[in-house]
Amino acid sequence: MKCVVCLKRVPDTGTRIKIDSSGTAIDDTDVEWIVNPYDEFAITEALTHRGSDGEVIILALGPEETTKEIRTALAMGADQGILLQVQRPPTDPLQTAQVLASALKELEFDLLFFGCRGVDDDNCAVGPMVASILDIPLLSDVIQFDVEGSKATVQRETEGGHEIGNMPLPCGITTQKGLNEPKLPSLPGIMKAKKKPLEIRPVELPDSSLEIVEMSFPPDRPPGKIVGEGADAVPELIRVLQEEAKVL
Amino acid sequence: MNEAQTACSPFNEDHQSFRQTCRRFVSEKITPRIDEWEANKGYDRSIFPEMGAMGLLGIPYPEEYGGSELDFWYSVVWMEELARCGAAGFPMSTMVHSYMASPPIERFGTQELKDRFMPQIVAGEKITALAISEPGAGSDVAGIRTTAVRDGDHYIVNGSKTFITNGTEADLLTLAVKTDPSQTHSGVSALVFETDTPGFSIGRKLEKLGCHSSDTAELAFDNCRVPVKNLLGKEGEGFYIIMDNFQQERLVGAISAVAGAELIFAKTLEYARSRKAFGKPIGHFQVQRHRFAEIATRIEAARQMAYHATRVFVSGQNAVREISMAKLFCCETGTWVADQCVQTYGGWGYMEEYPAARALRDTRLLTIGGGTSEIMREILSRMVFDGKEYLLPEEGSSTPDTSGPTVSEIFGSLPKRFRSEKAGDLQEVFRFDISGSGGGTWTVQVKEGEMHVREGAHEDPGCSVQTDVDTYVAVETGQIKPQDAFMAGRITVDNIPAMMALSGSLSRLS
Numbered sequence: 001m002k003c004v005v006c007l008k009r010v011p012d013t014g015t016r017i018k019i020d021s022s023g024t025a026i027d028d029t030d031v032e033w034i035v036n037p038y039d040e041f042a043i044t045e046a047l048t049h050r051g052s053d054g055e056v057i058i059l060a061l062g063p064e065e066t067t068k069e070i071r072t073a074l075a076m077g078a079d080q081g082i083l084l085q086v087q088r089p090p091t092d093p094l095q096t097a098q099v100l101a102s103a104l105k106e107l108e109f110d111l112l113f114f115g116c117r118g119v120d121d122d123n124c125a126v127g128p129m130v131a132s133i134l135d136i137p138l139l140s141d142v143i144q145f146d147v148e149g150s151k152a153t154v155q156r157e158t159e160g161g162h163e164i165g166n167m168p169l170p171c172g173i174t175t176q177k178g179l180n181e182p183k184l185p186s187l188p189g190i191m192k193a194k195k196k197p198l199e200i201r202p203v204e205l206p207d208s209s210l211e212i213v214e215m216s217f218p219p220d221r222p223p224g225k226i227v228g229e230g231a232d233a234v235p236e237l238i239r240v241l242q243e244e245a246k247v248l
Numbered sequence: 249m250n251e252a253q254t255a256c257s258p259f260n261e262d263h264q265s266f267r268q269t270c271r272r273f274v275s276e277k278i279t280p281r282i283d284e285w286e287a288n289k290g291y292d293r294s295i296f297p298e299m300g301a302m303g304l305l306g307i308p309y310p311e312e313y314g315g316s317e318l319d320f321w322y323s324v325v326w327m328e329e330l331a332r333c334g335a336a337g338f339p340m341s342t343m344v345h346s347y348m349a350s351p352p353i354e355r356f357g358t359q360e361l362k363d364r365f366m367p368q369i370v371a372g373e374k375i376t377a378l379a380i381s382e383p384g385a386g387s388d389v390a391g392i393r394t395t396a397v398r399d400g401d402h403y404i405v406n407g408s409k410t411f412i413t414n415g416t417e418a419d420l421l422t423l424a425v426k427t428d429p430s431q432t433h434s435g436v437s438a439l440v441f442e443t444d445t446p447g448f449s450i451g452r453k454l455e456k457l458g459c460h461s462s463d464t465a466e467l468a469f470d471n472c473r474v475p476v477k478n479l480l481g482k483e484g485e486g487f488y489i490i491m492d493n494f495q496q497e498r499l500v501g502a503i504s505a506v507a508g509a510e511l512i513f514a515k516t517l518e519y520a521r522s523r524k525a526f527g528k529p530i531g532h533f534q535v536q537r538h539r540f541a542e543i544a545t546r547i548e549a550a551r552q553m554a555y556h557a558t559r560v561f562v563s564g565q566n567a568v569r570e571i572s573m574a575k576l577f578c579c580e581t582g583t584w585v586a587d588q589c590v591q592t593y594g595g596w597g598y599m600e601e602y603p604a605a606r607a608l609r610d611t612r613l614l615t616i617g618g619g620t621s622e623i624m625r626e627i628l629s630r631m632v633f634d635g636k637e638y639l640l641p642e643e644g645s646s647t648p649d650t651s652g653p654t655v656s657e658i659f660g661s662l663p664k665r666f667r668s669e670k671a672g673d674l675q676e677v678f679r680f681d682i683s684g685s686g687g688g689t690w691t692v693q694v695k696e697g698e699m700h701v702r703e704g705a706h707e708d709p710g711c712s713v714q715t716d717v718d719t720y721v722a723v724e725t726g727q728i729k730p731q732d733a734f735m736a737g738r739i740t741v742d743n744i745p746a747m748m749a750l751s752g753s754l755s756r757l758s
Binding site for chain 2: 034068071072075184185186187188189190191194
């Protein structure tokens with residue numbers, strides 16, 4: 001199978017995020033960058049469907065530094081990388097989808113993988129948008145994925161249950177936690193990744209009609225309250241939950 | 249790391265990328281299990297193949313064995329990250345496997361032996377241990393008593409070993425034996441021993457002060473047959489094969505000590521930010537804050553010393569001085585830091601719920617294992633005071649340097665070097681007690697303008713001299729001035745005028 005995984009470079013989930021002076025973007029000094037954790041499921045899944053004569057291509061849109069995250073994916077076992085290089089990644093998912101789709105048109109893939117969402121902007125939008133532009137089927141939030149011949153069987157998470165569906169190839173999925181255990185890059189993998197092909201293509205972003213007006217942090221959570229200790233505290237706890245929190 | 253630290257760091261982008269892999273592996277696969285292993289007094293061996301699959305057990309080894317053959321800084325990264333698992337025992341077991349027990353096999357084993365065992369060692373399918381210490385011999389390697397007697401194409405091994413890390417789990421031992429019990433250093437040989445050999449048994453698993461997630465055992469050998477082809481190097485080269493690896497082993501100790509100190513210090517800072525006393529976090533009290541400044545400074549000094557020793561080691565130069573200093577300082581700093589951290593935690597520092605108690609008992613091993621602080625000071629004092637140089641065997645050659653004269657050759661040369669015209673009216677019996685391998689007792693008599701030398705104790709001496717082989721040879725060959733050796737307390741003489749007259753009457757050793 002020829003598999004393409006679209007990868008995003010995101011701030012490490014442990015990074016303390018600051019908003020820059022414009023008030024509409026994060027301040028990226030001192031930010032540690034990583035492969036979007038949901039994309040790790042996508043890469044791992046693509047590797048299991050590659051087969052002996054297939055390949056896994058990593059496609060990413062981002063600044064030049066994104067080569068580091070692409071190398072990580074190559075170290076996990078992917079075969080080659082393509083960076084669609086821009087100065088700053090777009091905040092409009094439609095711009096991202098349009099640029100990715102135009103590169104994907106040339107690749108003639110069988111399977112297309114995305115993480116179900118980027119942990120930075122949480123739009124959950126790029127995968128479905130790309131599939132829509134390319135006019136191929138895509139199912140999102142996939143937790144089980146099997147391919148037989150030219151048909152893919154998918155199990156996906158829905159509100160309160162599971163859904164099973166079929167798609168003809170070529171098709172795409174967005175990957176959800178539970179699909180697999182992400183592969184860690186091994187040391188020999190890291191060494192081999194240095195020699196794998198990684199192409200950098202500068203691209204222009206299409207116009208966007210989306211504007212970020214303001215970014216702000218959620219308000220601080222009110223401090224907790226200790227009502228007592230052990231069984232003696234139960235009556236007071238019930239009173240507080242009923243009268244103050246009004247959850248009982 | 250801030251920008252300045254990044255710029256001065258010995259680690260490049262590849263090292264850092266490897267660090268991410270190590271960090272995740274440790275936090276996902278080891279840290280969640282470490283408390284269980286501590287409680288069980290040993291790790292679950294299924295972790296070894298997992299580490300093998302990640303390439304973590306083959307960092308320095310050739311690709312033909314499944315390794316990555318990378319510079320030592322990658323190993324440093326792995327040691328630093330492994331220390332973050334929160335206990336020192338399991339990391340020690342891993343380090344023994346990769347950096348202490350298996351290097352002699354890779355370096356001195358025959359091709360057949362390496363082809364057979366190295367791929368399994370690198371994959372973590374076979375666990376290795378280094379079996380040197382015995383109930384009666386620790387730092388004194390030449391004093392071991394486990395024997396290997398040749399019987400056709402086998403050795404018959406008998407004896408016992410103790411304090412063996414990985415002892416209950418090991419499939420392979422790098423085993424020090426005496427192939428010639430009549431000799432000291434030159435009677436030691438090294439064998440690869442497979443623990444499924446009949447006659448081998450694990451005496452008992454030892455109860456330790458700390459490092460509980462690592463097993464330590466006594467091993468017994470009862471007429472075990474080991475193929476001669478399992479010999480490392482040649483017969484009699486065992487002592488040098490073991491010594492050869494000491495520098496790397498000590499460097500590993502120093503680096504791990506710093507990494508462990510850093511971890512417990514970070515946890516202590518966290519605690520000092522949240523724990524309140526007298527209405528504010530304890531970290532706001534100056535007495536604690538100054539303690540933290542002191543700890544941070546000493547950790548940084550230790551780290552830079554370990555990194556410097558690594559630089560010298562990686563460059564291929566003789567690093568005995570730097571590594572001995574790093575082992576001494578980093579390990580003593582490690583135990584000091586753990587003690588200071590317990591103090592900051594106060595009563596909770598003494599309780600198992602918090603990590604300081606474990607750190608304290610684990611770090612206590614640092615100044616003992618892999619060469620005690622006393623041995624490090626001894627090596628260093630010989631270097632800084634006596635001007636001694638420790639030369640390492642050349643790469644690929646384990647043959648000891650035998651070019652210097654032996655003690656008996658020196659005594660044999662004395663009558664020829666005696667100049668009666670310079671001796672004045674010296675009439676005296678001298679008794680030399682030379683300790684150590686190749687030493688012994690010698691009697692030198694100057695009588696009526698002639699010198700007589702005999703081995704053993706004869707006549708009543710008017711002047712007794714005590715020293716060790718190294719010092720005696722160094723003095724006689726002009727490497728150390730006799731007065732320096734005397735001042736350093738390495739020679740004792742009870743009749744100094746007679747000794748000076750004797751020295752003055754001898755021409756130099758040619």
